[in-house]
Amino acid sequence: MEQLNNIGASLDFYIFVSIALFSIGAIGVLTRKNMIVLLMCIELMLNAVNLLLVTFSTFFGNGEAQIFVFFIVVVAAAEATIGLSILIMAYRNSKSIDIEMFNKLNG
Amino acid sequence: MSLQMISVILGSLTIASGLMVVLSKHPIRSVIYLVITFFFISAMYILMNAQFLAIVNMIVYAGAIMVLFLFVLMLLNLNKEMEPETTRMSLFTAVIAGGTLFLVMITALRDTFQYGKGYVQVPVQDAGLVEQLGKLLFSKYLVPFEISSILFIAAMVGAVLLAKREKQIID
Numbered sequence: 001m002e003q004l005n006n007i008g009a010s011l012d013f014y015i016f017v018s019i020a021l022f023s024i025g026a027i028g029v030l031t032r033k034n035m036i037v038l039l040m041c042i043e044l045m046l047n048a049v050n051l052l053l054v055t056f057s058t059f060f061g062n063g064e065a066q067i068f069v070f071f072i073v074v075v076a077a078a079e080a081t082i083g084l085s086i087l088i089m090a091y092r093n094s095k096s097i098d099i100e101m102f103n104k105l106n107g
Numbered sequence: 108m109s110l111q112m113i114s115v116i117l118g119s120l121t122i123a124s125g126l127m128v129v130l131s132k133h134p135i136r137s138v139i140y141l142v143i144t145f146f147f148i149s150a151m152y153i154l155m156n157a158q159f160l161a162i163v164n165m166i167v168y169a170g171a172i173m174v175l176f177l178f179v180l181m182l183l184n185l186n187k188e189m190e191p192e193t194t195r196m197s198l199f200t201a202v203i204a205g206g207t208l209f210l211v212m213i214t215a216l217r218d219t220f221q222y223g224k225g226y227v228q229v230p231v232q233d234a235g236l237v238e239q240l241g242k243l244l245f246s247k248y249l250v251p252f253e254i255s256s257i258l259f260i261a262a263m264v265g266a267v268l269l270a271k272r273e274k275q276i277i278d
Contacts, residue, residue: 009111009114009115009118013114013115013118014118014151014155015216016118016213017118017121017122017151019209019212019213019216020122020125020209021121021122021125021144022208022212023205023206023208023209023212024122024125024126024128024129024205025125025129026204026205026208027129027201027202027204027205028128028129030197030200030201030204030205031129031193031197031198031201031202032129032193033191033192033193034134034190034191036134036137036176036179036180037128037129037134037137039176040128040137040138040141040176041128041129043141043168043172044125044128044141044144047144047145047148047164047168050148050160050164051148051151054151054152054155054157054160054235055155057157057234057235058155058156058157058234058235061234062234063234063235063239063240063243064243064247066157066159066160066234066235066240067240067243067244067248069160070160070163070240070244071251071255073163073164073167073168074255074258074259075255075258076168076172077167077171077172077259077262078258078259078261078262079262080172080175080176081175081262081263081265081266082262082265082266082269084175084176084179084266085265085266085267085269085270086269087179088179088182088183088269088270089269089270091183092272096189096191097183097185097189097191098191099191100191
């Protein structure tokens, strides 16, 4: 007989949590004007996706999804670095971190 | 205290701290709440037996990326007057759009819910341990792994070039 491992909650619970986190992140991206908080909301959405991937990886017993989570973390780190340096540059030029500032870039 | 109770408490705390990231007015509070959210997500990974990713999540996200955010926040030296205002109209539309997104995704994934009726036991597997992930990463996914290092170098060079103070030579 196969050994079973209790992981506490059911699949739909974890799906619900990750969808809720993703929606919260999306709402944050749409509402907040502060560029730093906007980048943080993107990180929140990426983490929601990671949680979903790990959940399915556990429930179907396949480790490859966790490799994808690893790569998502790598890309998120690179993205945060570039985003923050663009933010610093924009702040230096306009003394503001309002995302509306980029409206001036109509070229 | 059963495992089911622990996971329900963890899930609700994760959602609550995620909400606080969006709701709190001060950016530094947002950063702290985001770090808390990442710790809760790491705890969920441990619950799901993905130990390697739990540690990576804590070190890379809560340790490195969030410290970067905090550094930039401290560097910019923002005060309260500089916090951009959110209009009531955009808040309203964003909440409607986000709620619709939530409902659509829940409906789309409804069919998967039949697998997870009630209390769940999964087969014992060591997919999330370092040994298994290392074997996968260095055999099947070796090329993407090497390419990600190129991505890191590009990001590093790009960040240095972007944030470097330009010389004022334009008169």
